[in-house]
Amino acid sequence: MKKEEICEIFLQRVGKSLTTNEPLANHCHFQIGGPADFFFVATKEEEMLAVVNLARECDLRFRVIGGGYNILFDDRGYRGLIIKNGLRKIQRVDSYRIMVHSGTELAELITFGQDFSLAGLEFLAGIPGTVGGAVYGNAGAFGHDIGECVESVRLLNRSGEIIEIEPPHLQFSYRWSSLKNSQDIILSVKLKLKPGEKEALKAKISEILKQRRNKLPSPTLPSGGSFFKNPLLPSGRKIAVAPLLEQVGAKGLRVGGAAVSQAHANFIYNLGGATAQDVLKLASSLKERIRRRFGLELEEEVIFLPEDA
Numbered sequence: 001m002k003k004e005e006i007c008e009i010f011l012q013r014v015g016k017s018l019t020t021n022e023p024l025a026n027h028c029h030f031q032i033g034g035p036a037d038f039f040f041v042a043t044k045e046e047e048m049l050a051v052v053n054l055a056r057e058c059d060l061r062f063r064v065i066g067g068g069y070n071i072l073f074d075d076r077g078y079r080g081l082i083i084k085n086g087l088r089k090i091q092r093v094d095s096y097r098i099m100v101h102s103g104t105e106l107a108e109l110i111t112f113g114q115d116f117s118l119a120g121l122e123f124l125a126g127i128p129g130t131v132g133g134a135v136y137g138n139a140g141a142f143g144h145d146i147g148e149c150v151e152s153v154r155l156l157n158r159s160g161e162i163i164e165i166e167p168p169h170l171q172f173s174y175r176w177s178s179l180k181n182s183q184d185i186i187l188s189v190k191l192k193l194k195p196g197e198k199e200a201l202k203a204k205i206s207e208i209l210k211q212r213r214n215k216l217p218s219p220t221l222p223s224g225g226s227f228f229k230n231p232l233l234p235s236g237r238k239i240a241v242a243p244l245l246e247q248v249g250a251k252g253l254r255v256g257g258a259a260v261s262q263a264h265a266n267f268i269y270n271l272g273g274a275t276a277q278d279v280l281k282l283a284s285s286l287k288e289r290i291r292r293r294f295g296l297e298l299e300e301e302v303i304f305l306p307e308d309a
């Protein structure tokens with residue numbers, strides 16, 4: 001089917017047109033990535049359901065993204081449809097439970113918790129991106145992760161059904177959820193929080209933001225956050241990867257337009273004009289250095305999306 005025909009079908013069935021040849025560099029923090037054949041921003045749940053179900057019906061490859069803070073797109077772009085999640089809403093369910101739509105920014109969620117004196121989300125302060133992206137990868141910091149607060153997740157599954165599942169099935173662990181192995185779309189998330197005190201929450205959030213400012217490179221640098229996960233030793237103990245990378249001389253290393261931050265050895269950023277290949281080559285040379293020196297196999301935290309994934 002020609003691109004124009006696909007666009008016409010989506011316009012008729014979804015009521016909103018797809019964009020074609022959209023540069024993905026505009027939709028990820030790395031500012032890297034070629035054109036997506038098709039691109040769509042879903043701002044209502046009905047649109048998300050219609051567009052995903054229609055993509056499946058038409059056998060059109062697709063991927064839902066949030067803020068693009070954990071993704072590295074391919075230089076060749078994406079041969080299919082990228083759906084940007086714009087489903088934003090937060091509602092109180094009862095005294096300590098809230099329901100949040102998956103496209104809501106984490107920053108908005110944290111402010112909501114603070115304003116309604118609900119504690120439990122403060123450790124997420126400063127982590128960019130959406131609730132959907134955070135639940136998908138079980139985002140976290142300071143020894144906590146979002147999975148701890150999740151009571152249930154509403155998903156659109158591969159059969160086109162909306163189902164609600166609870167944490168045992170989500171298998172949350174360090175930067176992992178079972179959603180990474182499924183093609184389910186996160187629609188909304190129910191979070192269980194604790195009673196808090198507004199001023200104390202505000203102070204805790206400011207403290208966390210201060211610690212992040214002292215520890216991490218500027219969040220405005222185009223990157224995907226920590227590039228590698230902290231490795232797990234055979235004993236099950238997790239060790240910080242940044243000091244290991246420092247010991248193998250990672251800081252300041254460059255390939256093309258990609259460089260390792262001088263402030264934090266686990267941040268690869270785009271100096272300007274970097275390609276995904278530059279980033280991947282640099283990452284591969286870091287992995288090789290760690291393998292040779294420590295016998296450890298690093299695993300990427302940043303998700304590379306090949307053009308035909």
Ligand SMILES: Cc1cc2nc3c(=O)[nH]c(=O)nc-3n(C[C@H](O)[C@H](O)[C@H](O)COP(=O)(O)OP(=O)(O)OC[C@H]3O[C@@H](n4cnc5c(N)ncnc54)[C@H](O)[C@@H]3O)c2cc1C
Pocket residue numbers: 029063064065066067068069070071085102103126127128129130131132133134135136137138139140141184185186187218219220223224225226303
């Ligand atoms: C400066 C900086 C600092 C960071 N600090 C941290 C940190 O401290 N801790 C941490 O854990 N992370 C950190 N990150 C990484 C990033 O912020 C998190 O991974 C965040 O959760 C990504 O959310 P996103 O909406 O941008 O997801 P995206 O990058 O858009 O997507 C990530 C993955 O989730 C999938 N996905 C997104 N939404 C949905 C959905 N609704 N349904 C199904 N799948 C979906 C995408 O397909 C993709 O595979 C940092 C990143 C940067 C740039």
